[in-house]
Amino acid sequence: MxxxxxxxxxxxxxxxxxxxxxxxxxxxxxxxxxxxxxxxxxxxxxxxxxxxxxxxxxxxxxxYHFLDTSMRGRYVIRLCRSISCALADPENLVTRSGNTKGRILRALEAELGISMGATTTDGLYTLDWANCMGMCDRGPAMMVNEDLYAELTPAKAVDIVRSYH
Ligand code: FES
CATH class of the missing domain: 1.10.10 (Arc Repressor Mutant, subunit A)
Known part of the structure; x- marks a missing residue:
């Protein structure tokens, strides 16, 4: 810079x-x-x-979750870990420490080949947590950069990520 x-x-x-x-x-x-x-x-x-x-x-x-103080990929995927999203899909329950991985997180990690918090080696994707993003009645939710997605399933989350290149 x-x-x-x-x-x-x-x-x-x-x-x-x-x-x-x-x-x-x-x-x-x-x-x-x-x-x-x-x-x-x-x-x-x-x-x-x-x-x-x-x-x-x-x-x-x-x-603020929308500000990054470490280098990020071109697409930052933020998976909501707040309580309403967790309750919307009990199989997606996560602990705040991330020790128990929900099924959407497991699917995204497998798709991207990285763990939560990491960036792909090609610099395209970063996977991160977010707190509530205002979609509580339609959880589980995530953001890709500024785009909001709700009512996620593992397959839907993977399809969304694949649409960003
Ligand atoms: S709890 Fe996930 S969007 Fe509000």
Missing amino acids: IRESLLNSIEHLAVHYGDNRDAMLPTLQGLQQEYGWLGTEVINEVARRFGLSQTEVFSVASF
Whole structure:
């Protein structure tokens, strides 16, 4: 990442959103859209621009499931692990630690050849957890980047993932 390009991006976003503390979240979203994830360089420059510590910016970036502080694949698959989705399909029950793998997670891991939290070696897919994404009455649910999918079965989840190339 070229620093000058990053600084220009931050300034462009500051024109749009402002540069007070409330603007930090949309700024981070904008930078994630542009760069795919929020690495140390991004965190440091946002901190400098907003006059905050790197720890403060990192804590915001790492709090929200739609922001990534580690390198991600082109398609980030986020499987909901909140309680309503788990109850929608008892065979999909997972523990929050992921020690008990539900059938949808097992199917996605087998399809992608990776474990939860990992990225495929070709850089295409990352598999990750998400907390509730507002589809509780239609669980189990997952997102692929910004796209929401509900009423999943293992086969449906795999078909959805295969549709992204
Ligand atoms: S609990 Fe999964 S979308 Fe709400």
